[in-house]
Amino acid sequence: MLRSLDIRDMLIIERLSLAFQPGLNVLTGETGAGKSILLDSLGFVLGWRGRAELVRAGAEKGEVVAVFDLPADHPALAVLADYEIEAEGELILRRVNHADGRKTAWANDRRVSGEVLRALSETLVELHGQHDDRGLLNPRGHRQMLDAFAGLDLAPVRAAWGALGQARKDLASAEGALAAVRAEEEFLRHAVAELDKLNPEPGEEAVLDARRRSMQASEKIRADVARAHAALSEQGAEAMLLEALRRLEGASDHAEGALEAPIAALNRALTELGEAQSGVESCLDALDFNPAELEALEERLFAIRALARKHSVLPDDLGTFAQGLRKRLEALDGGEKNIAALRRALTLAEDAYRAEAARLSAARKTAAARLDAAMAAELAPLKMERAVFATQVTPCDAGPEGQDAVAFTVATNPGAPAGPLNKIASGGELSRFLLALKVCLTGDTPGMTLIFDEIDRGVGGATADAVGRRLKALSDTAQVLVVTHSPQVAALGAHHWRVEKRVTGGMTTSTVTPLSAADRVEEIGRMLAGDTVSDAARAAARALLDT
Numbered sequence: 181m182l183r184s185l186d187i188r189d190m191l192i193i194e195r196l197s198l199a200f201q202p203g204l205n206v207l208t209g210e211t212g213a214g215k216s217i218l219l220d221s222l223g224f225v226l227g228w229r230g231r232a233e234l235v236r237a238g239a240e241k242g243e244v245v246a247v248f249d250l251p252a253d254h255p256a257l258a259v260l261a262d263y264e265i266e267a268e269g270e271l272i273l274r275r276v277n278h279a280d281g282r283k284t285a286w287a288n289d290r291r292v293s294g295e296v297l298r299a300l301s302e303t304l305v306e307l308h309g310q311h312d313d314r315g316l317l318n319p320r321g322h323r324q325m326l327d328a329f330a331g332l333d334l335a336p337v338r339a340a341w342g343a344l345g346q347a348r349k350d351l352a353s354a355e356g357a358l359a360a361v362r363a364e365e366e367f368l369r370h371a372v373a374e375l376d377k378l379n380p381e382p383g384e385e386a387v388l389d390a391r392r393r394s395m396q397a398s399e400k401i402r403a404d405v406a407r408a409h410a411a412l413s414e415q416g417a418e419a420m421l422l423e424a425l426r427r428l429e430g431a432s433d434h435a436e437g438a439l440e441a442p443i444a445a446l447n448r449a450l451t452e453l454g455e456a457q458s459g460v461e462s463c464l465d466a467l468d469f470n471p472a473e474l475e476a477l478e479e480r481l482f483a484i485r486a487l488a489r490k491h492s493v494l495p496d497d498l499g500t501f502a503q504g505l506r507k508r509l510e511a512l513d514g515g516e517k518n519i520a521a522l523r524r525a526l527t528l529a530e531d532a533y534r535a536e537a538a539r540l541s542a543a544r545k546t547a548a549a550r551l552d553a554a555m556a557a558e559l560a561p562l563k564m565e566r567a568v569f570a571t572q573v574t575p576c577d578a579g580p581e582g583q584d585a586v587a588f589t590v591a592t593n594p595g596a597p598a599g600p601l602n603k604i605a606s607g608g609e610l611s612r613f614l615l616a617l618k619v620c621l622t623g624d625t626p627g628m629t630l631i632f633d634e635i636d637r638g639v640g641g642a643t644a645d646a647v648g649r650r651l652k653a654l655s656d657t658a659q660v661l662v663v664t665h666s667p668q669v670a671a672l673g674a675h676h677w678r679v680e681k682r683v684t685g686g687m688t689t690s691t692v693t694p695l696s697a698a699d700r701v702e703e704i705g706r707m708l709a710g711d712t713v714s715d716a717a718r719a720a721a722r723a724l725l726d727t
Contacts, residue, residue, distance in 0.1 A: 181202060181248065181249045181629060181659045182200050182222075182246060182247075182305070182629045182659060182661070183199065183247045183249050183270070184197065184198060184199050184245075184246070184247045185198045185200070185222060185244070185245070185246050185247075186198075186244070186245040186246075187218075187242075187243075187244050188243040188244075189235060189236040189239035189241065189243065190217065190220075190224070190234050190236060190242040190243075190244060190277075191214075191217045191220065191221075191236060191242075191690075192214055192217065192236065192688050192689055192690045193217055193218075193221065193690050194689050196691065196692055198218075198677070200659070200661065200675070201659075201674065201675045202655075202659055202674075203655045203656075203659070203660070203675065204651055204654075204655035204672060204673045204675070205659070205660065205661045205673065205674070205677070206662050206664060206670045206672075206673030206675065206676045207661065207662065207677050207678075207679055207692070208664060208665070208670050208676070208677075208678055208679070208703055208707060209679030209680055209681075210681075211665075214679050214680075214681055214692075215663045216633070216663075217690055218663075218692070219307070219631065219633060219663070220234065221234075221244045222244070222246065222305070222631075223307075224244050224275060224277065225245065225246045225273050225297070226246070226297055226298070226301035226304070227275075227295070227298040227300075228298070228301065234277050235277055235278070235279050240278070240279055241276050241277060242276070242277045243274070243275070243276045243277075244274070244275055245272065245273065245274045246272075246273045247270060247271070247272050247273075248270065248271045248273070248629075249270055250267060250270060251269075254303070256300055258303075259296075259299050259300050259302075260287070260288075260300070262299075263287075263290075263296055265287050265290045266288060267288055271287065271288060271304075272288055273285070273286070273287055273300070274286045275297070285297055287300065303628070304629060305629045305630075305631060306629070306630050306631065307631045307633065308614050308618060308630065308631065308633070308635060317600075317601055317614070319587050319600065322586040322587055322588050323544075323581065323585070323586035325586075326547055326548060326551065326571060326573075326586050327581075328621065329547055329550075329551055329621050330543060330544065330547030332540065332544070332547070334540070334580075334581055334582075336539075337536040337537055337539075337540050337582050338580045338581070340533040340535075340536040340537075341533055341579065341580040342580070343529050343533070344526075344529040344530060344532070344533045346529075347525050347526040347528075347530075348529075350522055350526075351519070351522040351523060351526050354515070354518055354519055354522050355519060357515075358512070358516075358518075358519060361508055361509075361512040362512065365509075365512060368505055368508055368512070369509065371491070371502075372502065372505050375487065375498065375501075375505070376502070378480075378483055378484065378498075380484050380495065380499060381499065382496045382499060383496060384484065384495075385485065385488075385496065388477055388481040391477060392474070392477055392481060395473075395474045395477070396474075402464070405460060406464060408460055409457070409460045409464060412453060412456055412457045412460060413457070418453055418457070421446060421449060421450055421453065422450070424446060425443065425446045425447070425450070428442055428443050428446065429443060533578070536582075537578065537583045537584075540582040541583070544573050544582075544584055547571075548573050549571075551571050551620060552569055552570055552571055554620045555569040555616055555617065555620055556569065558619055558620060558650070559612070559613075559616050562612040562615070562616060562639075562643055562647065563612075563639075563642070563643045563646075564592075564609065564613075564616075566592075566593055566594060567609070568590065568591040568594070569588070569613065569616075569617075570588075570589050570590070570598055571587075571588055571589075572585075572586070572587045572588075572589055573585070573586055574587075587600065588601055588617065589601070590613060592609055601613055601614075611634075612635075612643075612647065614635060615632070615635055615650055615651070616650070618630070618654065619650050619653060619654060622653075622654055622658070628658055628659075629658070629661065630659070630661070631660075631661045631663075632651065632661070633663045634663055634664060634665065635651075635662070635664075636648070636664055636666040636669050639666070640666065640668075641668075644668040647666070647668075648666065648668050648669035648670075648671070651669060651672065652672045655674065665707065666707075667704045667707040667708050668724060670700075670703070670704055670707060671700075671704055671724035671725050675694070676694070676695040676699075676700050676703065677692050677693060678693050678699070678703050679692050680693065697725075700725060701718055701721045701722055701725065702718070702721075704721035704725065705717035705718045705721040
């Protein structure tokens with residue numbers, strides 16, 4: 181609910197403070213008194229796009245402050261939470277318009293943009309009138325209004341739409357992956373076959389390389405080792421030592437012990453020589469290999485290294501790389517089955533969405549018939565019993581809220597073609613259509629302040645009374661502000677303000693005065709009789725106020 185509105189230096193308003201109340205709030209005054217300026221100022225603090233020049237002539241800046249009461253379940257709280265703005269029961273909006281055109285705004289002392297103000301205004305205020313393009317006349321909102329009127333739960337169709345979108349995404353992803361694998365199928369099969377044939381093992385390349393180096397080295401040293409072995413053999417050093425030992429032992433009997441030490445040394449030398457011969461023989465055995473083995477070893481080593489270079493991996497990673505290629509082949513081989521399963525899932529998702537959308541369409545058509553009947557009942561007292569209001573529910577592209585387009589249409593006379601509200605109805609008719617529609621849809625905007633700008637224009641008498649009674653009915657569940665020239669409407673208000681324009685010292689200003697019971701008699705009398713309020717006009721005003 182709008183609790184207060186403070187305006188400073190805006191257009192012809194110098195200083196003005198208004199404290200609004202629950203129920204039906206009525207603003208009256210002569211044409212040009214400044215009633216529209218109040219709406220312009222409220223629209224300014226709510227971020228609506230309107231007049232470019234709002235600062236009062238001679239002032240440096242204009243300022244508007246609006247205070248709203250926010251109950252615990254008010255939808256504005258969700259908007260405030262999105263922008264991390266704290267609020268405890270009330271929302272204070274303040275916006276300043278500088279003379280140079282700069283605009284600054286705050287919400288509960290937090291600096292905010294016009295975008296934030298507009299987001300908040302969607303939950304705070306609805307403006308209805310002959311030039312309404314934000315609410316009931318906007319076809320983009322008709323489906324939402326019908327859904328709210330019917331109390332429809334859109335969660336199932338939204339969930340079905342989300343599941344359908346995911347199914348489509350999964351199928352497209354799988355088909356794309358399968359197409360990519362198919363494009364390299366020939367390469368994959370050749371590469372896997374090549375790797376499977378070679379079957380390299382981790383660490384094998386290092387082992388083969390070490391063995392190869394050993395074989396290559398043995399070719400270079402084996403000849404020298406063999407010659408050394410020959411030099412140590414029976415035809416070499418061993419034979420010479422044995423010959424020397426034999427001769428010394430033959431002469432030792434006649435040498436008086438002088439040859440015992442040399443003979444012992446030779447025996448020791450022959451023992452060491454035997455050990456040397458054994459070691460050299462072992463080395464020769466180790467260096468002995470088949471040249472064909474070296475050739476086979478080198479062939480495998482080079483094959484492993486060539487495959488590693490070919491696939492840009494380390495030799496030890498060839499096994500892991502091969503496993504990855506096999507998995508891609510498995511995906512290719514099992515891809516068709518997976519695609520078939522995903523297509524079945526997509527068909528099921530499409531069927532589920534169509535079922536939910538069809539259920540929603542049927543509910544909307546039922547609700548449309550109820551709304552049309554309710555509108556017919558509302559239009560008759562407004563002297564539009566010959567007009568036909570129709571809610572058209574037609575197919576449209578599928579989406580998260582179903583596959584229906586909803587449009588409110590009217591035909592003002594029997595047999596006349598139906599068309600959009602703002603194209604078919606005249607000014608007075610349009611006002612009554614909007615009022616009737618708002619009465620029927622009154623449950624769709626809890627916690628809103630409803631503003632009706634001269635919605636009773638062009639009607640009078642019993643029709644104006646019917647307009648006023650419907651506004652009063654709306655005010656039972658929402659705060660209603662009405663700018664009116666109709667005494668019948670003004671008399672039904674719970675709270676009444678008079679807007680006046682005054683000229684003081686050559687300066688024109690607009691003021692707004694709350695009216696007492698006696699002042700209301702005078703104001704409604706003026707609305708009935710004009711500038712001169714007669715006793716008969718006062719009596720008629722009292723009669724209106726007493727009804």
